[in-house]
Amino acid sequence: MRLTYFAYLAASICLAGVLYRLGRWFVLPLGPESLETTPLRRGINAGRAVFAAVIHPRRLALMLRALLLEVAGQRQILRQSPLRWVMHMALSFGILLLLLVHTFDDYTVARLFSDYAATLNPYMLLRNLLGLLALAGVIVALARRWRDPVIRGTTRRADRLLLWLLAAIVVSGAVLEAAQIVSPNFFDQMVVDYMGSDDPEEIAPLKAYWAKYFDVAFTPPPAADAAALEEGAQLHADYCASCHARPTSAVMAYPLARAFKPLAATMARIDLETWLWYAHYLISCLALALLPFTKLFHLLTTPLSLMVRAQGPAAADAAVNRPARRAMGLDACTHCGECSRHCSVAPIFQVIPNREILPSEKLSGVARLAAGRTSPRTAMALAEGSFICTACGRCTLWCPSGIDLQDLWAASKKDLRRSGYPDPHGWIRRHSASQWAEILAGHAAPAAAKPAVCLTDNPNTFWACVQCSTCTNVCPVVAVSADPQRDLEMTPQQVMNLMRLQLKEAAMGARMVWDCVTCYKCQEHCPQGVRVADVLYELRNEACRRLSFAQERRASNPNRTTIIPPASSEGKPGA
Amino acid sequence: MAALRYLYFPGCKLTPFLPDYDRDTRAVLAALDVTLEESELNCCGYPMRHNDFTAAMYCGVRVLALAGHKGLPLLTPCKCCYGNLKQADYWMRRSSDLRRRMNTLLEKEGLFWREDLVVRHLLTALDQDIGPARLGARVRRPLDRLKVAAHYGCHALRPGDVTQFDNPLAPTIFERVLAATGARCVEWPLRLECCGQPLWEKNDRLALALTRRKLVDAREAGARVLATACTYCQLQFDQARGPGDPAAVSVSKILAAAFEIEEAEVSGFEF
């Protein structure tokens, strides 16, 4: 059959895709360790590590334990919520077993049981039950994505499409089976194939029997007297029973079949069941081909990740293996959003609408950065989100795929710095106060982005300053600088003087403002009650805001002349 | 005395980076019949203050609202967390604009900010709620050979009008708590100065200069141990400690040693 070519095609794409993605685990630059090694060495060392783990009894035991409890039992999901566990168990086991007993039945059950036939029980019942299970899983998953506000916020189209794809496979299968049940054409075809007869007289009793017990919808309906049925039963026993159980046990398809019965004639005329067959087959092929390129890939990677995680955190790995482990982590993410639900800094997303704050989203940003697929604007956003992370480790604790996210973030922060996207403190170091005054002058943020408390725009904040220099005298940062004018550009007192003169921009980029250790001594000691340290905080805040606005504008109009300095001298991000 | 109950707020960095301090704090408070309730709370907002005031405040306010929801006072062993929670409380009282914006966000989650919520730092709880007398009564092994420098640091102490921690210019709360163990507190010039941590990973050279200065000063004052009561300070002293410097030890570990609490691993220090 020609359809099989599609299957082969899909399988080859899948295989090539899997190889490609596995290969990238040893190529992607993730973390500073990747600079000191080569893909070849990374590959060899990974192989060694796997080998070492397998021959070491304790480590093997750890892996098997993870395989049992986490891959099969998914207890890490149970810990999150029983409902989610039910959903994920239904989905994963539904699909996995369907693959086993249905999709690849030729290679599995058919080999094991010589009398296997898809339309016999328990196979028919099992298939239908599994289909129902998987469908239920899909429905719960969709509902969860819709109901939980955090997850809804982070759900991407791809997440939903994939769920719809799975639903389509199951539903098309069920509809196909239902159509086959009621189809007279299908009956005729089988009679020809297995009874070797096309004599209407001879077939009539079988027809009567199948119309009554197998719900085939003949037009017109065959006469069904007792004699005919008895003869039909005999014929059924001779020719069909070894392959056909009654469709009532097709718990999902049978009710559909009953519903289709009135339409059976039309369906037969347009040969719907063939179309449905194409559809079911092709959708399944599509899913197979897509496997390595969507999060379906996690069917493979997540179990691996969980078993690796069982060996310990990434920090305990050899440095050379860490980049590959991180890359595997990137592939093992199911975008379930659990990390973002528990992330310590997630509430900040409510104030700063940058998705890269949320770990589940940041992860894709990191993947793009490593693949060199970032624009200055997206890298800037990723950097903002990344440096907000407090390394609290909660995401790692909750990630059901066992990804060492904490290690990933630590590495990506370093990568960002290296590719020219540091935290704001790093940016400011690139220019002098007067240069920043020029750069930031044109980028006053719109009123909507004003902070809820704004001291620097209120002259009352400074009017009392008598330039007594107490703030400078008590400042520990001034105290430890060998040469304050050179190292800090100005002293706290001088910053306050600029503020009194309404020269905010001139102060905003000053070293002193960014090297302030926020000890609040100046504020506590100021005889005039000036909120010196709060003002310095606010200057940094405003510079941060202007910095990101400047970047936004540059992105929307590359010809603008007010320029944020080029990202990096070392080339494109991630390189 | 009624049993004390708090909502425990360890803060982001404590559990992953200083599990000791976390464990000792719980053990010490348990030994004093204090109950710590727990629930998942977000970041206090302190690290965010560099970047965005409103975001930092929202983090703090949300923690306050979650505690308010439980009807429990908050207790944190971190001075920076304490500071920012107090900052959030302070500005919520004073800025109607901030209140409006925060309430809109909180409402989405069915939360609200309560004006009467109490925030405690470990030290203020030990000193004000429990009291040095009760601490002293629980001491099994007086640490009278220990010469200790109490490190105050910044964010709990200052700005005094915001944090209401102790007298911002001449605090004594830390010494009071330590004295309950029998330890002797040394006088040292830099006890109210910054540990340098806020500049770590921003300007490491400067941060270390500040830390080193304090360690040297404590050493010159004859201290063998530098007592901390803050996650960030402890981290910073640990990474800057040189040979001959006093060891930075958390107040919880010192108390645990005096209480002779089994779980606390105090063998590393000669008390």
Added chain:
Amino acid sequence: MKEKEIACDLVIIGTGMAGMAAALFAARRGLDAVQVGITGELGFASGPLDLLGVHPVAEGRMVGDPWQGIARLCRDEPLHPYAKLEIATIRRAMEDFLAFLQTGGYPHVTLGARNQMLVTAAGTRKPTYAVPHTMQHGPTALAHQAPCLLVGFEGLKGFSARQIALSLERHWPDLRPVRLPFPDAQGELYTEHMARSLDAAETRQKLVDAIRPHLGDAQYVGLPAVLGFYRTERVLADLQQGLGVPVFEIPTMLPAVTGVRLRELFEQRLPAMGIRPLWQQRVLGVQRVNGGRWSLAVGYTEAERLVVARSVLLCSGRFFGKGLHARRHAIQETIFDLPVVQPVDREAWHHKDLLDPQGHPINRAGVAVDENFRPVDHQGNTLFPNLFAAGSLLAYQDWMRQKCGSGLAVATACGAVNSCADFLKQVAPA
């Protein structure tokens, strides 16, 4: 905010020299006192404690024996606050005060019945009663015109050794200036940072090494007032041992380390003596409540608590301390709105010549008090039995020109606390 309430016998308003001295005397007398005020180092200024340096001001005559000077002043100006006290009381107040500084590790030195001549950063000589021990060798060296090395530092503003030596040429020909870099520092220097770094032994050694080659025949070494912060005794001892000659400090411009040393000394010791500090807070409002008690709203920018007190001692200073405020037409007392003795209109605040050495009428404006240091109205009637005032807030004195700032603050604080204690004893606690 829910206001917390504190009850006490006495509230001392002010943390300047007068307020701190009052707190000290109150603690010594075992009074239950709360102290409110913003402590700035400026109030304590440059170090020397003046008792009486100039009298009469119009003649600009320097006072040799301050005690005799005070006696004469009291005769000449019977309204002067000093005149409300017995000389013996003033003497005892000063002795107590100096004893406190001694035990605090920051001893001050007097010549008993004589003022000493101190060299200032401006290169002038100024008579004063007591100096910090770090400055004690300066007046001796000056008196003997001994060969002396005067060290200035590159980057320290407002202190030029060369300028000082030049100005003093006539009085001290053997004063030899030298300008050195301060150990481990470049660019602009700040005195507090220099003092703190000299608290560390390593910096002291480096400084000794830097000075020694310039010593020559010098029998003394003078330096700006940066010789340590908390460990002045050790710093001074180490430098003298390292250099082999006596070392002394010269007062610097404000804000000065000498002020901070004093402030921190008070801050460290007073709470331990029983004073309840509400520092870094101010009195924002007052009310007289039942039984004549004072109820004070206290906070930083807004009221955070109420303090209810049986008596109040006002040491809120003048314009700089914010105890007085110059409105367009009149001077006001800022907390109780007490009557202020002042020239009739603004025209008369100043003399024609702004630099008139006699000072201006406004310098003598202030709150007038009765013999028990209780504010009075313009008719001389005592306003409240339980309100007292001390320090530079008081009328009929010009501490700046008379050079009697600290003495006046300490002595009047002592007098006011005495009266207050008597009052509290008379009125049985309710």
